[in-house]
Amino acid sequence: MKIYRNCSLLPYNTFGVDGRCSALVEYDTEQELCDILNLVQKGELPSPVLQIGQGSNILFTGDFEGTLLHCSISGIQVLDSSDTEVLVKVGAGVVWDDFVSQCVENGWYGAENLSLIPGLTGSAAVQNIGAYGTEVKDIIASVRCFDMREGLYRTFDVNECGYGYRDSLFKKCRDLTVTFVTFRLSTEKSFNLSYSALQQAALAEGADSLSHIRDIVCRIRRSKLPDVSTLGSAGSFFKNPLVERSLFESLKQKWPDIPGFGDNSGTGPVKLSAGWLIEKCGWKGKSLGRAGVYEKQALVIVNLSGATGEEIAALSRLVADDVFKKFGVSLSPEVLIL
Numbered sequence: 324m325k326i327y328r329n330c331s332l333l334p335y336n337t338f339g340v341d342g343r344c345s346a347l348v349e350y351d352t353e354q355e356l357c358d359i360l361n362l363v364q365k366g367e368l369p370s371p372v373l374q375i376g377q378g379s380n381i382l383f384t385g386d387f388e389g390t391l392l393h394c395s396i397s398g399i400q401v402l403d404s405s406d407t408e409v410l411v412k413v414g415a416g417v418v419w420d421d422f423v424s425q426c427v428e429n430g431w432y433g434a435e436n437l438s439l440i441p442g443l444t445g446s447a448a449v450q451n452i453g454a455y456g457t458e459v460k461d462i463i464a465s466v467r468c469f470d471m472r473e474g475l476y477r478t479f480d481v482n483e484c485g486y487g488y489r490d491s492l493f494k495k496c497r498d499l500t501v502t503f504v505t506f507r508l509s510t511e512k513s514f515n516l517s518y519s520a521l522q523q524a525a526l527a528e529g530a531d532s533l534s535h536i537r538d539i540v541c542r543i544r545r546s547k548l549p550d551v552s553t554l555g556s557a558g559s560f561f562k563n564p565l566v567e568r569s570l571f572e573s574l575k576q577k578w579p580d581i582p583g584f585g586d587n588s589g590t591g592p593v594k595l596s597a598g599w600l601i602e603k604c605g606w607k608g609k610s611l612g613r614a615g616v617y618e619k620q621a622l623v624i625v626n627l628s629g630a631t632g633e634e635i636a637a638l639s640r641l642v643a644d645d646v647f648k649k650f651g652v653s654l655s656p657e658v659l660i661l
Protein backbone atom coordinates (compact mmCIF):
# COMPACT_ATOMS: atom_id res chain seq x y z
CA MET A 324 0.00 0.00 0.00
CA LYS A 325 1.05 3.60 -0.52
CA ILE A 326 0.19 6.38 1.90
CA TYR A 327 0.15 10.02 0.74
CA ARG A 328 -0.20 12.84 3.27
CA ASN A 329 -1.85 16.21 2.53
CA CYS A 330 -2.81 14.99 -0.91
CA SER A 331 -4.59 16.93 -3.71
CA LEU A 332 -8.20 15.90 -4.44
CA LEU A 333 -7.98 17.01 -8.07
CA PRO A 334 -7.12 13.57 -9.57
CA TYR A 335 -9.84 11.96 -7.44
CA ASN A 336 -13.02 13.71 -8.59
CA THR A 337 -14.58 14.19 -12.02
CA PHE A 338 -16.05 17.60 -11.06
CA GLY A 339 -12.46 18.80 -11.23
CA VAL A 340 -12.66 20.68 -7.93
CA ASP A 341 -9.49 21.34 -6.01
CA GLY A 342 -8.88 20.70 -2.33
CA ARG A 343 -6.79 18.47 -0.10
CA CYS A 344 -7.29 15.42 2.09
CA SER A 345 -5.26 14.70 5.22
CA ALA A 346 -4.26 11.25 3.92
CA LEU A 347 -4.88 9.07 0.92
CA VAL A 348 -4.13 5.34 0.85
CA GLU A 349 -3.81 3.37 -2.40
CA TYR A 350 -4.14 -0.39 -1.84
CA ASP A 351 -4.34 -3.32 -4.22
CA THR A 352 -5.15 -6.39 -2.13
CA GLU A 353 -8.00 -6.98 0.30
CA GLN A 354 -5.55 -8.21 2.97
CA GLU A 355 -4.14 -4.67 3.16
CA LEU A 356 -7.48 -3.45 4.52
CA CYS A 357 -6.63 -5.24 7.81
CA ASP A 358 -3.35 -3.26 8.03
CA ILE A 359 -5.16 -0.02 7.15
CA LEU A 360 -7.72 -0.66 9.91
CA ASN A 361 -4.83 -1.24 12.31
CA LEU A 362 -3.26 2.12 11.39
CA VAL A 363 -6.62 3.89 11.84
CA GLN A 364 -7.15 2.28 15.25
CA LYS A 365 -3.64 3.33 16.34
CA GLY A 366 -4.35 6.90 15.17
CA GLU A 367 -1.62 6.76 12.51
CA LEU A 368 -4.25 7.44 9.84
CA PRO A 369 -6.82 10.17 10.60
CA SER A 370 -10.56 9.49 10.81
CA PRO A 371 -13.07 9.67 9.25
CA VAL A 372 -12.19 7.08 6.66
CA LEU A 373 -13.95 7.09 3.30
CA GLN A 374 -13.60 4.69 0.42
CA ILE A 375 -13.50 6.33 -3.01
CA GLY A 376 -13.28 5.15 -6.60
CA GLN A 377 -12.81 7.64 -9.43
CA GLY A 378 -14.86 10.28 -7.61
CA SER A 379 -17.39 10.41 -10.45
CA ASN A 380 -20.29 10.70 -8.01
CA ILE A 381 -18.69 12.78 -5.26
CA LEU A 382 -18.64 16.55 -4.72
CA PHE A 383 -15.96 17.82 -2.34
CA THR A 384 -17.08 21.18 -0.95
CA GLY A 385 -13.85 21.72 0.96
CA ASP A 386 -10.82 19.86 2.23
CA PHE A 387 -11.39 16.32 3.51
CA GLU A 388 -10.00 16.12 7.04
CA GLY A 389 -9.59 12.37 7.17
CA THR A 390 -8.35 9.38 5.17
CA LEU A 391 -9.50 8.49 1.68
CA LEU A 392 -9.02 4.86 0.65
CA HIS A 393 -8.57 4.24 -3.04
CA CYS A 394 -8.95 0.65 -4.19
CA SER A 395 -6.83 -0.79 -7.00
CA ILE A 396 -7.78 -4.47 -6.55
CA SER A 397 -7.57 -5.88 -10.06
CA GLY A 398 -8.51 -9.11 -11.82
CA ILE A 399 -11.33 -10.58 -13.89
CA GLN A 400 -11.64 -14.31 -13.16
CA VAL A 401 -14.14 -16.85 -14.51
CA LEU A 402 -15.32 -18.95 -11.55
CA ASP A 403 -17.76 -21.22 -13.33
CA SER A 404 -19.57 -21.57 -16.63
CA SER A 405 -22.39 -23.64 -18.11
CA ASP A 406 -24.08 -23.81 -21.54
CA THR A 407 -26.11 -20.73 -20.69
CA GLU A 408 -24.20 -18.56 -18.22
CA VAL A 409 -20.88 -17.60 -16.75
CA LEU A 410 -19.92 -16.54 -13.21
CA VAL A 411 -17.16 -13.92 -13.18
CA LYS A 412 -15.34 -12.46 -10.13
CA VAL A 413 -14.06 -8.91 -10.64
CA GLY A 414 -11.74 -6.84 -8.44
CA ALA A 415 -13.37 -3.70 -7.01
CA GLY A 416 -10.58 -1.58 -8.54
CA VAL A 417 -11.22 -2.65 -12.14
CA VAL A 418 -12.46 0.27 -14.26
CA TRP A 419 -16.13 -0.49 -14.86
CA ASP A 420 -16.08 0.16 -18.60
CA ASP A 421 -12.99 -2.05 -19.04
CA PHE A 422 -15.02 -4.89 -17.57
CA VAL A 423 -17.99 -4.13 -19.88
CA SER A 424 -15.60 -4.14 -22.82
CA GLN A 425 -14.31 -7.60 -21.76
CA CYS A 426 -17.88 -8.88 -21.46
CA VAL A 427 -18.58 -7.77 -25.02
CA GLU A 428 -15.36 -9.36 -26.32
CA ASN A 429 -16.12 -12.65 -24.56
CA GLY A 430 -19.77 -12.84 -25.63
CA TRP A 431 -21.16 -12.37 -22.10
CA TYR A 432 -24.58 -10.70 -22.25
CA GLY A 433 -26.05 -8.35 -19.63
CA ALA A 434 -23.62 -5.48 -19.01
CA GLU A 435 -23.67 -3.81 -22.44
CA ASN A 436 -26.39 -1.22 -21.62
CA LEU A 437 -24.12 0.04 -18.82
CA SER A 438 -21.29 0.85 -21.24
CA LEU A 439 -19.21 3.97 -20.68
CA ILE A 440 -20.51 4.73 -17.16
CA PRO A 441 -17.48 6.22 -15.36
CA GLY A 442 -16.08 4.70 -12.19
CA LEU A 443 -14.78 1.46 -10.75
CA THR A 444 -16.50 -1.93 -10.43
CA GLY A 445 -16.69 -1.75 -6.61
CA SER A 446 -18.45 1.60 -6.76
CA ALA A 447 -20.84 0.29 -9.44
CA ALA A 448 -22.03 -2.32 -6.91
CA VAL A 449 -22.35 0.35 -4.18
CA GLN A 450 -24.29 2.75 -6.39
CA ASN A 451 -26.41 0.17 -8.22
CA ILE A 452 -25.57 2.04 -11.41
CA GLY A 453 -28.24 2.05 -14.06
CA ALA A 454 -28.85 3.13 -17.63
CA TYR A 455 -31.08 2.24 -20.59
CA GLY A 456 -33.36 -0.11 -18.64
CA THR A 457 -30.60 -2.08 -16.89
CA GLU A 458 -29.36 -1.83 -13.30
CA VAL A 459 -26.14 -3.50 -12.25
CA LYS A 460 -28.02 -5.51 -9.60
CA ASP A 461 -29.61 -7.43 -12.51
CA ILE A 462 -26.25 -9.08 -13.26
CA ILE A 463 -24.70 -9.24 -9.75
CA ALA A 464 -24.53 -12.64 -8.03
CA SER A 465 -22.70 -11.59 -4.85
CA VAL A 466 -20.53 -8.85 -3.33
CA ARG A 467 -17.50 -9.46 -1.10
CA CYS A 468 -16.60 -6.83 1.50
CA PHE A 469 -14.21 -6.09 4.30
CA ASP A 470 -16.11 -4.91 7.36
CA MET A 471 -13.99 -2.04 8.75
CA ARG A 472 -15.90 -2.08 12.05
CA GLU A 473 -15.70 -5.80 12.78
CA GLY A 474 -12.40 -6.38 10.97
CA LEU A 475 -13.69 -9.37 9.00
CA TYR A 476 -14.53 -10.40 5.43
CA ARG A 477 -18.17 -10.96 4.48
CA THR A 478 -19.89 -12.06 1.28
CA PHE A 479 -23.42 -10.86 0.51
CA ASP A 480 -25.68 -12.68 -1.91
CA VAL A 481 -27.40 -10.21 -4.26
CA ASN A 482 -30.66 -10.60 -2.29
CA GLU A 483 -28.87 -9.41 0.85
CA CYS A 484 -27.45 -6.24 -0.77
CA GLY A 485 -30.55 -4.10 -0.16
CA TYR A 486 -30.65 -2.90 -3.75
CA GLY A 487 -33.03 -0.15 -4.81
CA TYR A 488 -32.91 2.79 -7.22
CA ARG A 489 -29.26 4.03 -6.92
CA ASP A 490 -29.27 2.51 -3.46
CA SER A 491 -27.73 -0.41 -1.58
CA LEU A 492 -26.74 -1.72 1.82
CA PHE A 493 -23.18 -0.49 1.14
CA LYS A 494 -24.39 3.12 0.78
CA LYS A 495 -25.99 2.91 4.21
CA CYS A 496 -23.22 0.97 5.96
CA ARG A 497 -20.07 2.95 5.23
CA ASP A 498 -17.96 0.42 7.18
CA LEU A 499 -18.45 -2.12 4.40
CA THR A 500 -15.66 -1.81 1.84
CA VAL A 501 -16.37 -3.68 -1.38
CA THR A 502 -13.38 -5.77 -2.50
CA PHE A 503 -14.80 -8.10 -5.19
CA VAL A 504 -18.04 -8.34 -7.17
CA THR A 505 -19.21 -11.60 -8.75
CA PHE A 506 -21.41 -11.30 -11.84
CA ARG A 507 -23.76 -13.82 -13.43
CA LEU A 508 -23.85 -13.16 -17.19
CA SER A 509 -25.69 -14.93 -19.96
CA THR A 510 -23.83 -16.67 -22.79
CA GLU A 511 -27.09 -16.89 -24.76
CA LYS A 512 -27.92 -14.02 -27.06
CA SER A 513 -30.35 -11.66 -25.29
CA PHE A 514 -30.55 -7.87 -25.35
CA ASN A 515 -32.49 -5.46 -23.16
CA LEU A 516 -34.02 -3.00 -25.61
CA SER A 517 -36.72 -1.65 -23.30
CA TYR A 518 -35.33 1.91 -23.58
CA SER A 519 -36.99 3.40 -26.66
CA ALA A 520 -34.04 5.37 -28.11
CA LEU A 521 -31.85 2.26 -27.90
CA GLN A 522 -34.57 0.09 -29.41
CA GLN A 523 -35.15 2.50 -32.29
CA ALA A 524 -31.46 2.76 -33.14
CA ALA A 525 -30.98 -1.02 -32.84
CA LEU A 526 -33.92 -1.67 -35.17
CA ALA A 527 -32.88 1.02 -37.66
CA GLU A 528 -29.33 -0.34 -37.84
CA GLY A 529 -30.27 -4.03 -37.61
CA ALA A 530 -27.99 -4.35 -34.58
CA ASP A 531 -27.56 -8.00 -33.78
CA SER A 532 -24.28 -8.22 -31.88
CA LEU A 533 -23.06 -7.21 -28.45
CA SER A 534 -20.46 -4.86 -29.92
CA HIS A 535 -23.07 -3.11 -32.08
CA ILE A 536 -25.38 -2.56 -29.07
CA ARG A 537 -22.40 -1.27 -27.05
CA ASP A 538 -21.53 1.14 -29.89
CA ILE A 539 -25.08 2.50 -29.95
CA VAL A 540 -25.15 2.96 -26.16
CA CYS A 541 -21.80 4.79 -26.30
CA ARG A 542 -23.00 7.01 -29.14
CA ILE A 543 -26.24 7.96 -27.34
CA ARG A 544 -24.29 8.71 -24.15
CA ARG A 545 -21.69 10.85 -25.94
CA SER A 546 -24.45 12.91 -27.58
CA LYS A 547 -26.12 13.67 -24.23
CA LEU A 548 -23.49 13.72 -21.51
CA PRO A 549 -20.41 15.88 -21.04
CA ASP A 550 -16.94 14.42 -21.44
CA VAL A 551 -15.46 14.88 -17.96
CA SER A 552 -11.97 15.35 -19.37
CA THR A 553 -13.10 18.71 -20.77
CA LEU A 554 -16.16 19.62 -18.64
CA GLY A 555 -16.28 18.51 -15.01
CA SER A 556 -19.46 16.82 -13.79
CA ALA A 557 -20.76 13.84 -11.84
CA GLY A 558 -23.45 12.81 -14.33
CA SER A 559 -27.00 13.16 -12.97
CA PHE A 560 -26.79 15.43 -9.95
CA PHE A 561 -30.24 14.53 -8.56
CA LYS A 562 -32.25 11.33 -8.32
CA ASN A 563 -35.57 11.15 -10.16
CA PRO A 564 -38.11 11.79 -7.37
CA LEU A 565 -40.78 9.26 -6.43
CA VAL A 566 -44.10 10.97 -5.53
CA GLU A 567 -47.57 9.93 -4.43
CA ARG A 568 -49.88 9.30 -7.37
CA SER A 569 -52.32 11.98 -6.08
CA LEU A 570 -49.58 14.62 -6.37
CA PHE A 571 -48.71 13.38 -9.85
CA GLU A 572 -52.39 13.59 -10.91
CA SER A 573 -52.67 17.19 -9.66
CA LEU A 574 -49.42 18.19 -11.38
CA LYS A 575 -50.70 16.59 -14.58
CA GLN A 576 -53.75 18.84 -14.57
CA LYS A 577 -51.50 21.89 -14.64
CA TRP A 578 -48.73 20.42 -16.85
CA PRO A 579 -50.37 17.75 -19.07
CA ASP A 580 -47.03 16.77 -20.65
CA ILE A 581 -45.29 15.98 -17.31
CA PRO A 582 -43.59 12.58 -17.68
CA GLY A 583 -44.35 10.01 -14.96
CA PHE A 584 -43.42 6.36 -14.66
CA GLY A 585 -45.43 4.13 -12.33
CA ASP A 586 -46.25 0.47 -11.95
CA ASN A 587 -49.00 -1.14 -14.04
CA SER A 588 -51.56 -1.10 -11.21
CA GLY A 589 -52.12 2.62 -11.79
CA THR A 590 -52.32 3.22 -8.03
CA GLY A 591 -48.76 3.20 -6.64
CA PRO A 592 -46.20 6.04 -6.48
CA VAL A 593 -44.92 7.66 -9.66
CA LYS A 594 -41.32 8.43 -10.61
CA LEU A 595 -40.94 11.91 -12.13
CA SER A 596 -38.15 13.10 -14.41
CA ALA A 597 -35.93 15.44 -12.36
CA GLY A 598 -34.42 16.73 -15.64
CA TRP A 599 -37.87 17.74 -16.93
CA LEU A 600 -38.74 19.55 -13.67
CA ILE A 601 -35.43 21.48 -13.73
CA GLU A 602 -35.83 22.37 -17.40
CA LYS A 603 -39.36 23.69 -16.74
CA CYS A 604 -37.87 25.99 -14.08
CA GLY A 605 -35.76 27.51 -16.84
CA TRP A 606 -32.40 26.25 -15.57
CA LYS A 607 -31.19 24.32 -18.62
CA GLY A 608 -28.04 25.98 -19.98
CA LYS A 609 -28.05 28.62 -17.19
CA SER A 610 -25.22 29.25 -14.78
CA LEU A 611 -24.41 30.68 -11.38
CA GLY A 612 -20.87 31.97 -11.36
CA ARG A 613 -18.56 29.22 -12.56
CA ALA A 614 -21.11 26.40 -12.10
CA GLY A 615 -23.77 25.65 -14.69
CA VAL A 616 -26.69 23.43 -15.65
CA TYR A 617 -25.59 21.44 -18.72
CA GLU A 618 -27.09 22.80 -21.94
CA LYS A 619 -27.97 19.34 -23.32
CA GLN A 620 -29.30 17.71 -20.13
CA ALA A 621 -30.76 19.70 -17.24
CA LEU A 622 -30.06 16.92 -14.72
CA VAL A 623 -26.32 17.41 -15.07
CA ILE A 624 -24.51 20.18 -13.19
CA VAL A 625 -21.15 21.14 -14.65
CA ASN A 626 -18.01 22.93 -13.59
CA LEU A 627 -17.71 25.57 -16.31
CA SER A 628 -14.21 26.64 -15.32
CA GLY A 629 -12.46 26.44 -11.97
CA ALA A 630 -15.61 26.37 -9.81
CA THR A 631 -15.22 25.42 -6.18
CA GLY A 632 -17.24 22.56 -4.73
CA GLU A 633 -19.20 25.08 -2.66
CA GLU A 634 -20.17 27.06 -5.81
CA ILE A 635 -21.47 23.85 -7.42
CA ALA A 636 -23.36 22.91 -4.24
CA ALA A 637 -24.87 26.44 -4.07
CA LEU A 638 -26.19 26.11 -7.62
CA SER A 639 -27.66 22.68 -6.82
CA ARG A 640 -29.48 24.13 -3.78
CA LEU A 641 -30.93 26.96 -5.87
CA VAL A 642 -32.14 24.53 -8.55
CA ALA A 643 -33.74 22.24 -5.94
CA ASP A 644 -35.40 25.24 -4.22
CA ASP A 645 -36.91 26.42 -7.51
CA VAL A 646 -38.25 22.95 -8.31
CA PHE A 647 -39.82 22.76 -4.85
CA LYS A 648 -41.40 26.23 -5.19
CA LYS A 649 -42.87 25.47 -8.61
CA PHE A 650 -43.94 21.82 -8.22
CA GLY A 651 -43.87 21.07 -4.47
CA VAL A 652 -41.44 18.22 -5.22
CA SER A 653 -38.19 17.73 -3.26
CA LEU A 654 -35.10 16.73 -5.20
CA SER A 655 -32.45 14.71 -3.40
CA PRO A 656 -28.91 14.54 -4.70
CA GLU A 657 -27.59 11.35 -6.28
CA VAL A 658 -24.11 12.78 -5.75
CA LEU A 659 -22.38 12.32 -2.38
CA ILE A 660 -21.76 15.88 -1.13
CA LEU A 661 -18.88 16.07 1.35
Ligand SMILES: Cc1cc2nc3c(=O)[nH]c(=O)nc-3n(C[C@H](O)[C@H](O)[C@H](O)COP(=O)(O)OP(=O)(O)OC[C@H]3O[C@@H](n4cnc5c(N)ncnc54)[C@H](O)[C@@H]3O)c2cc1C
Pocket residue numbers: 337373374375376377378379380381394415440441442443444445446447449450451452453454493499500501502548549550551556557558559659
Ligand atom coordinates in the same frame (compact mmCIF):
# COMPACT_ATOMS: atom_id res chain seq x y z
C1 LIG B 1 -20.45 11.84 -17.17
C2 LIG B 1 -21.05 10.91 -16.14
C3 LIG B 1 -22.07 10.06 -16.49
C4 LIG B 1 -22.62 9.18 -15.55
N1 LIG B 1 -23.63 8.35 -15.94
C5 LIG B 1 -24.18 7.50 -15.04
C6 LIG B 1 -25.23 6.59 -15.43
O1 LIG B 1 -25.64 6.54 -16.59
N2 LIG B 1 -25.77 5.81 -14.48
C7 LIG B 1 -25.33 5.80 -13.17
O2 LIG B 1 -25.87 5.04 -12.36
N3 LIG B 1 -24.33 6.64 -12.78
C8 LIG B 1 -23.75 7.47 -13.68
N4 LIG B 1 -22.75 8.33 -13.28
C9 LIG B 1 -22.32 8.36 -11.87
C10 LIG B 1 -21.06 7.51 -11.54
O3 LIG B 1 -20.37 7.19 -12.71
C11 LIG B 1 -21.40 6.23 -10.79
O4 LIG B 1 -22.08 6.52 -9.60
C12 LIG B 1 -20.16 5.40 -10.48
O5 LIG B 1 -20.52 4.11 -10.04
C13 LIG B 1 -19.22 6.07 -9.46
O6 LIG B 1 -18.00 5.35 -9.51
P1 LIG B 1 -16.68 5.92 -8.84
O7 LIG B 1 -15.66 4.84 -8.90
O8 LIG B 1 -16.31 7.19 -9.48
O9 LIG B 1 -17.17 6.10 -7.35
P2 LIG B 1 -17.01 7.37 -6.39
O10 LIG B 1 -17.75 8.52 -6.99
O11 LIG B 1 -15.60 7.55 -6.04
O12 LIG B 1 -17.81 6.84 -5.12
C14 LIG B 1 -19.21 6.66 -5.19
C15 LIG B 1 -19.70 6.09 -3.86
O13 LIG B 1 -19.24 4.76 -3.70
C16 LIG B 1 -18.47 4.61 -2.49
N5 LIG B 1 -17.42 3.64 -2.78
C17 LIG B 1 -16.53 3.69 -3.81
N6 LIG B 1 -15.79 2.58 -3.84
C18 LIG B 1 -16.20 1.80 -2.80
C19 LIG B 1 -15.81 0.52 -2.29
N7 LIG B 1 -14.85 -0.22 -2.87
N8 LIG B 1 -16.45 0.05 -1.18
C20 LIG B 1 -17.43 0.76 -0.59
N9 LIG B 1 -17.83 1.98 -1.03
C21 LIG B 1 -17.23 2.48 -2.12
C22 LIG B 1 -17.99 6.02 -2.17
O14 LIG B 1 -17.75 6.17 -0.78
C23 LIG B 1 -19.18 6.84 -2.65
O15 LIG B 1 -20.20 6.82 -1.68
C24 LIG B 1 -22.15 9.19 -14.21
C25 LIG B 1 -21.10 10.05 -13.86
C26 LIG B 1 -20.55 10.90 -14.81
C27 LIG B 1 -19.42 11.80 -14.42
